[in-house]
């Protein structure tokens with residue numbers, strides 16, 4: 065039996081970053097414009113610290129200005145909002161990202177609402193969410209944008225395909241459903257309360273898993289030949305019990321890859337699928353925001 069083709073998100077992201085590096089050099093040369101990204105990390109969450117470090121390194125590698133603000137978890141909400149407002153007014157900064165999740169004491173919606181929508185490179189402000197929902201030019205959340213680039217590269221025209229999205233988050237599930245609709249898919253949104261999820265998933269030509277539950281989607285949930293986009297990044301104990309006992313971990317997606325690869329037509333691996341696309345799309349959104357702000 066032939067196995068599913070693996071969708072290589074790392075290679076796609078590398079080439080996207082290469083194109084962005086050239087575009088940034090041209091913006092500097094022709095317009096004296098250096099796109100700038102500010103990332104705010106509140107607290108000590110280990111996974112968030114790794115993400116934020118990688119965002120900074122890749123922003124600089126592309127030739128852009130990178131600024132990282134690290135705040136303690138006990139920072140008052142008003143101080144965080146004041147920092148966002150200062151970055152809104154800073155002409156060297158074109159993109160602002162507040163790393164999520166924020167510690168429990170913060171009101172995330174209020175913090176996101178303080179970001180200038182023109183600099184909201186995460187696409188989470190209600191203005192950008194509304195623009196996306198009404199098919200107007202918006203800054204689009206990075207993981208959905210990256211997933212769509214991979215899907216269109218893998219399948220070409222998506223018109224008429226049935227896409228099932230598992231997960232209804234503002235960060236991934238809802239925006240990816242909007243993008244699939246714009247691409248003329250028939251979209252079904254599923255979530256933790258959906259009845260007979262496995263049977264629904266078996267109807268999907270495109271299955272997007274964004275639930276944050278390790279290997280929840282089994283091989284027999286997948287229609288033979290379907291395209292599977294696995295958005296999950298879950299840390300679980302190492303396969304080898306001796307290593308697991310030492311606390312060693314590995315990263316798996318929301319899809320049981322070893323089962324799914326035997327049924328699907330194409331599938332994103334974890335790691336190396338959607339994950340690398342997220343930062344590449346953040347850089348793309350920063351370039352887009354800088355050009356719009358500078359009216360280029």
Ligand code: GUN
Pocket residue numbers: 161162163164165186206207235342
């Ligand atoms: N945490 C995990 N993914 C993301 C993301 O795309 N944006 C932000 N701001 N926080 C995240």
